[in-house]
Amino acid sequence: MRSLVFSTAILALGAVSASAGQGGPNPDDWASVLEDARGETVYFNAWGGSQNINAYIEWAGAELKERYGVTLRHVKLEDTASAVATVVAEKAAGRDESGTVDLIWINGENFAAMKRQGLLLSPGWAEKLPNWAYVDVENKPTIRTDFTVPVEGLESPWGMAKLVFFYDSARTQVHTLPQDADSLLKWAKKNPGRFSYPQPPDFIGTSFLKQVLAETVENPEMLQVPVDEDTFDQVTRPLFDYLDALNPVMWRSGRAYPQNYPAMKQLLADSELDIIFAFNPAEASNAIANGELPDTVRSFTFPEGTLSNTHFLTIPYNATAKAGALVTANFFLSPEAQARKQDPARWGDPTVLALDKLEPEERARFDAIDLGVATLRPDELGPALDEPHPSWMERIETEWKRRYGVGN
């Protein structure tokens, strides 16, 4: 389902002529960008699995139409990789202009792959957007380094993500909560069957593996560079020792896994699991508001830090509506759009902006947001751990599948 859409592209596009790419719009001349954008339709390829997020994108579409005459079409994806594959297929078929993808919600290995293969609109444009002035580059290093890959203005930051744990305070005492991966293992041994993680390659599940890897690796520097096959076993030995120890005390003794975060959320509600985690700090408040979790659920993070990253918007090199895509990216970066996005009632995604760079009235929008009982304030979220290089993710997923994914 994910990607059959683009199979047309590669199978049917064989004969499109490969003319030289045209000169894109110049973001330094914003007035002309706005002019070019008017009347364009932007095909925004973004994960479509959440009602809240889809509604938010719909709102943005209405605003863009009214203010800039840009029509936003949300192409709902199940997996961002299929948007990448579409652009790959178009390039292979010689379709170097008027591509079918204008804007992609992206980060990590998908960004790395597109950058490596020269599939992105260049030169860097993100830092030339008018709203870039508000971006918190000083305190949020992941805005300029996406999974260790330098961003170089090839994608515009959209929101922040941080690994946050949830528990039900009605069942679990706050002082018993684990403080890091090691104490999580001890906790799991004391509470067998009450912890699990989504089955990799689910994104949240793999993130948990990376969290443990980042905490247990002897030399964290190793993770900032691509995997070296010669040392892979040695570097990841602590991780897999940890998982070997965790497996028997996990939910269903590690013989089955929740398939993704929503499944894990249901298991917390059913009191099958006691500790779950997500990449969006507002998830728990959201679920309480929707009646999916009891209002006794609370959040916590590790004092020594949890995995953190930024997600972005990027424009393929062959996009049809480049100016429209730039205007859309800039709008999504505006204090207004960012504040709305941070509201748990809408989405609950932490902003990429620095509040002290904003005008007072813009800052007031953020101050007015009710984060909800279960959401930690930004200063309670704890330190950020860097994402490893994207190659690690792929490699530990394969290794995980070999060890745990095929039964005993």
Added chain:
Amino acid sequence: MLTRLGPILAIGLLTVPVLFGLAGTILPAFGYLPALGGTSFNLAPFQRLFAEPAIFMSALMSLAAGLVTAAFSLLTVMLFTAAWGGTRIFVRIQHLLSPLLSVPHAATAFALAFLIAPSGLIARMISPELTGWQRPPDLLIIHDPLGLSMMAGLIVKEIPFLLLVTLAALPQVKPARMRALIASMGYGRISGFVFGLWPSIYPQIRLPVFAVIAFATSVVDVAAILGPTTPAPLAVRLVNWMNDPDLSMRFLASAGAILQLGVTAAAVVIWIGLERIGARVRERLACAGRRFRRDGVLRLGALAVMLASAGAIFAGMTALALWSVAGLWQYPDVLPARFELRNWMRVLPNLMEPLATTLSVALVSTVIAVVIAILCFAREDQTARPPGRGALTVLYLPLLVPQVAFLFGLQLLFILAGMEATWTALVFAHLVFVLPYAWLSLRDPWRAFDRRYDQIAAGLGKGPVRRFFIIRLPMLARPLLAVAAIGFSVSIGLYLPTVLVGAGRLTTITTEAVALASGGNRRVIGIYAFMQMLLPAAGFAVATIVPALIFRRYRDMHV
């Protein structure tokens, strides 16, 4: 003559997609698919396939699922018919058949999951009072590595199907008289049936049994909902590969589909061996004159399994309906703390498009299938030649060949024809599966029609067209609408053909529901599965109410 088209269309529709689809799967399996750069034949896809971790484990799981499902369902049906045929309980169960059959596989699987999960309805009903479970027990029930839940999900759905085909075969063996005759020789109910009647019934339901094996060895939706995940059964892994953004995975998927074909064939071969052994054991016991008069436990057992499988579907459906309107519903509460329509309000806007696709595809494919079936039977009336065994096998072809094995190729053909993910292609794909059911379920009512009515009308000077539209069509309105309702429910339940041909752009209630399965959002699943159940039920309601209204003045037109 128009009727001449009937058999041609039917044979074409049933064989061409299957054969071309198989070809479209076999070529990439051996590395040939020029559009993706495969221009020579090689065994690389198979080498890659056999290098996949635990691939034989997956294959074995599929094989076991097929055999266990078929054996357990068939035994239940045989023993139940033997023990209770001709009784009031039997008639009651017969009345439950239509609703049970109309529930799509995926909805049944969800229903079962909502029932038997450690936090499911059964655990909630008996906890904590009986079990002491203050919290759901850490038991691996859903997705268990042996696939028992998956087999249970298949069994509860296949029992009604096999019971239906057994019921169709039953009258020809004159069960009441034979039963009395054999009882007079002092045989027990069950042994008398198995020795005396079953040998003439079984050959008539053999193809449906093979269809059950083929389906259970290659099922995707039920396996995704209830089946093991470490590793998943073969067909589930194949579909994941097929849908991988990395197009080169299609070679692997196609090779896997060929393996699937082999697994299904192996299951059928093993089954034929089991048939022989079973027949030999029966003959030996019958020749020894063993009466087995004390079969009370077995009789009760058969009834218990039958009731449990029907009850599971109905109870599970109740659980689904409850979840769809549930607010917060914590373990071990038997009922939600609050009921609310908010879930429905939120899902409804997203439901509309798949609902429109579901309904339009189901209606159109059903109408076409019923028309073709009518043409076939009209042609049969003209030539006075009923179709032979070969024709029947053709009819079962789409049900006997594992779906993945030819749908992969069929999808590829649609892409090459520029027809992928079009509504027309989807109707066509559904037709392949709806037609056999339309034909099979129209056969008996059509043949039961008293052809002397036709002769009388001819004697009154009426030509064939008027005889058909004024006499036969209205007189067969009720069975025809019932056939349409069956076709409609088949179309609604189709998962794999919709996923592959719809390519994610055309979605139905069923594909949406299965896509949601992994998310575990019980409220949303409840809504989709409830709709899955509601639509066929609505179809059967229309099929019952409309003729009753039109012919309300005419007593003999009522059942």
Added chain:
Amino acid sequence: MTDTGLFIDGVAITLEGREILSLTRKVAPGEVLTVMGPSGAGKSTLLAYIGGVLDSVFSTTGRVFVDGVDVTALKPEDRHMGVLFQDPLLFPHMSVGGNLMFALPEAVRGRAKRAAHVAHALEGVGLAGLENRDPATLSGGQKARVALARVLVSSPRALLLDEPFSKLDADLRAQTRELVFSKARDSGLPVLLVTHDEADAEAACGDIVRIGA
């Protein structure tokens, strides 16, 4: 061939090389030819052949004429052979009047005129005013008479009777038999009666052919 009535001219029916029956007979208008024989002798096969609805597994020779017209090659609906079976076989989804309306030739035009025809036909079998009844609510004898009215109103050229009285009670049978034969006589229809009941044959007062014995 200017003869009126039904002429069965050298008809022979064989199944897989075995001859089932062969017959040459004339039936004058208003007369009844009774064909008798045990069950399975091919009586109904003869009727099916003359009606034009014989299964193609049979092979046949000979010809059938009605009022001098060769109908052997005609479609059943063009032969106008009225049929009565042992069951009345009234169309269950039509009223009594609807059954007759369906049978009435199209040539009778105009709603009032057609209704009058139907009313007259019902009157003729002693069932005046029953147009709106559901056939299922009639008694056995009434059904048989509606079936007779239905076949008569269609203006047939001949009547083919396939044991039409065998399911009726003894006194009802005599009564119905009398009605059918008198109606056929009045309308000047040649009648072919197939039966195994000697009383039927006697009452028919016509030639009797015995086959298959």
